[in-house]
Amino acid sequence: METAQADLLLRRIGARRPARPTAGALRELHLRHLVEVPFENLSVHLGEEIVLEEGRLWEKVAGARRGGFCYELNGLFGALLRSLGYEVELLAARTYGDGGRLGIPYDHMALRVRTEDGGDLLADIGFGAHSHHPLDLGERGDQHEPGGVFRVTGAGPAPGGRAPAGGSAGPGDLDVLRDGTPVYRLEATPRALSDFVTGAWWHSTSPRSRFVTSPVCSRLTEDGGRVTLRGRRLVVTAADGHREERDLATDQEVLTVYRERFGIVLDRVPDVSGV
Structure with a gap:
């Protein structure tokens, strides 16, 4: 990512260019991104192509x-972090x-980020309601933060001692838990952005994908709450x-909420026939 592109993206998330690629700077970038850039699947319901190429992602976000x-979101955030001096996988x-x-x-993409002050952090600004700040990948105890109590553990059996249905753990795989419930299983092997094309296609087209059944747009609020528009239902949750x-009730109300709550200007309402 070129310097000018990085600066415009930093302006988009309301953050300053950090002096050094530290854990503290990453923490601030992570939080600002969650507040300013919504998690949304509107392209699926507007008939827009999803292209996993850095230039196209920059143009969109x-x-x-x-x-x-x-x-x-994580693909572009990873490119931004690299341009700022972080090591990112x-x-x-x-x-x-x-x-x-x-x-x-x-099924999902997250980021392993190494900072100049040491340690690997898990950055994930593309999961909707999740941790507000990066998680320490080397910490095996509880990590308390505004998004909940998180724990990163070696991947193992599901609760009750059973192997999770649908797959087994590979060497170095990790489970990420929130408030005691497994959220996702993280693979240890670094991937390229192009590796995720099939997953993006499945989530955009499969009737089994939750992204196909309803438009959703959600972001963290400044006070630590969350605002979400799912189809035509607006949900505002305080901290x-x-x-x-x-x-x-009306298309105009929907378009107004997209504009005023999420900063997204649309000329038509995403298809909500699946809601």
Whole structure:
């Protein structure tokens, strides 16, 4: 990523260029990205092609001021971090579903980031409601942060001593848990952005994909809460857990929420026929 592109992306997330690639600077970049850039799958419901190429991702997120899902957001964030001097590896993950079943290969993308002050951190700004800050990949105890209590463990049996349905662990694989519940299984092998094309295609087209059934747009708020528009239902959750929901009656209301709550300007409402 060129310096000018990085500077525009930093401006997009409301962050300054860090003086050095430290853990503290990464923490701030991670949080600012979650607040300013929404997790969204609107391209799936607008008939837009999802292209996992750095230039196209930059055009979408920095140029068009849109969001994206994991492959897009983490893919571009990884490129930004490299341009700022961080060592970054793309990691594939498989999310845990009902009954402890693992998702498809390349189900999710996260980032392993090495800072100049040492240690490997897990950065993930593409999972929706998750950790607000990077997690320490070397820490095996509880990691308390505003998004919950997280734990990174060596990949092993699911709760109850059973192997997770749909796959087994490879050498060095890790499980990421939130509040005691497995969230995803992280593979140790570094990947290229192009490796995730099949996963992005599946999530964009398969009737079994949750991204196909409904448009969703969600971001962290400045006070640590969350605002989410799923189809026509607006959900605003405060940092203390207080939750308000309402259904939007008209297309104009939907477009206004996208613009005012997420900074996304659309000329039509994404198809909500699957909602």
